[in-house]
Amino acid sequence: MTRILPRPAPARAVTRLIEAGTHPLLARIYAARGIQSRDELDYSLKAMLPPAQLKGVREAAELLADAIEAGARMLIVADYDCDGATACAVGIRALRMFGAEVGYLVPNRFEYGYGLTPAIVELAAPMAPDVLITVDNGIASVDGVAAAREHGIATVITDHHLPGDELPEADVIVNPNQPGCEFPSKSLAGVGVMFYTMLALRAELRDRGAFDGKTEPNLADLLDLVALGTVADVVKLDHNNRILVAQGLQRIRADRMQPGIRALFAAAGRDAARATTFDMGFALGPRLNAAGRLADMSLGIECLITDDMGRALNIAQELDKLNRERRAIEAEMQEGAMANLDAIDPGARSSLVLFEPDWHQGVIGILAGRIKEKFHRPTIAFARGNPGELKGSGRSIPGLHLRDALDLVTKQAPGLVLKFGGHAMAAGLTIREDDLPRFEQLFEGIVTSLIDPANLTRSLETDGALEDSLYNLETARLLEREIWGQGFAAPVFDDVFRVENQRVLKDKHLKLQLKKGNTRLEAIQFNHADAAAPSIHAAFRLSVNEYNGVSSIQLMLEHFEAA
Known part of the structure; x- marks a missing residue:
């Protein structure tokens, strides 16, 4: 069962936004998302939060500036998802702009696991780095940082994940979620943390006269990478993150992007001139992630750091092939999982x-997400990892902080979970295979104790009905240009329609022709083949359908029920 719930839009906020020049429809949508004034829609760079508020960023800038002046060798230890790849690319490109000697290392997730582990330090040691810089990882790497110290290697941790009870004894930690950090945006992605660290480093180098007599590097040129990693990591799009994404999209639409980003748009068959957050989250992000899931994320990083367009295109095609392979594996796993779940209520x-x-352990996170969407339950999918161990990836629903739930598991049964980490909505963990039944029982009990039973019923928030006059391409384009994402949901409307025609495409997608008043509308619901009643109450997104060079509006149905 799905409840369709309209979002309230405070009338005074709507009026203020309209009086400030906001389109009336956008004013209603923004007010329903808590926007009170036009200032919260200022996406200019001057509206960004200053780096100085980020704990550790000044110390990181000083350490890295000293290293550059000394000709020290730096090595970035990256993570194997899109956020990690873009953060690594931002670091590589910025540090090379500053004249640093820098390389990167991205460990195979299946062989080395997650974070800066002692094994990864041993892998890095032959490269003789003076400084290790983590991106999108490291806040839990207590043993890895200790191992680096034994080798005489300095460590700079840049991360955004929630810290555990013990922090690594790194030379510097930059993480908005570390204790004592007063940075107002706790939702920076890993790439955002690295971008801020590079901004602080540039300011430090400027103060030291490093750019005297030469052109200062323009770090804004890297905002396409920051935007991609921020959207793909599904972090909350608070005001500061919306600025980063808006600035990145602005550059992409103006054809001012890295060759790798341009190549990924080409491989995905998307028009960069009309780039949206949807493109980043569902077209570019998955192609980069496929490298980390099935092969080696260094392939994705190479795509993002090369200045050779031909090479970028070749790599993007490889990533596209890996993504198709990933989808095939995922579909097979999902089919088997759903067959086993048919008997479960x-x-x-x-x-x-x-x-x-x-x-396949590279795809269990996506599988967990699909099953979570179907059943609206916090879901953890496990695959075999090291001998005798299972690696799990979990996805949650509103009302349950998944990492906190796993933390309670570790406190109630010490030793049951070998390691874990993550966020409110997504987390990873490792357990022994023999402990799976005990984990399942304990996790179920903890989730039951933490979650409000009402949260186990799916709710779909909408922005109410759309006026008849707004069912047009102009409205669809207006909404398409805005910044939407996690915590700042894309508009979903709902209304009652008469079904004039319907058919199933490719055995799994329902295509409908709807009528509202005198207006006929094309609509589709993906991965839904059940027939619709003659009259339906539908929740939908307004989208632009491009076919044979002709643009038309189409309703993307999120849910419908008999009216």
């Missing part, structure tokens, strides 16, 4: 814990 459970011996 999720209404009797607060969570789902799944494992199949032949599942």
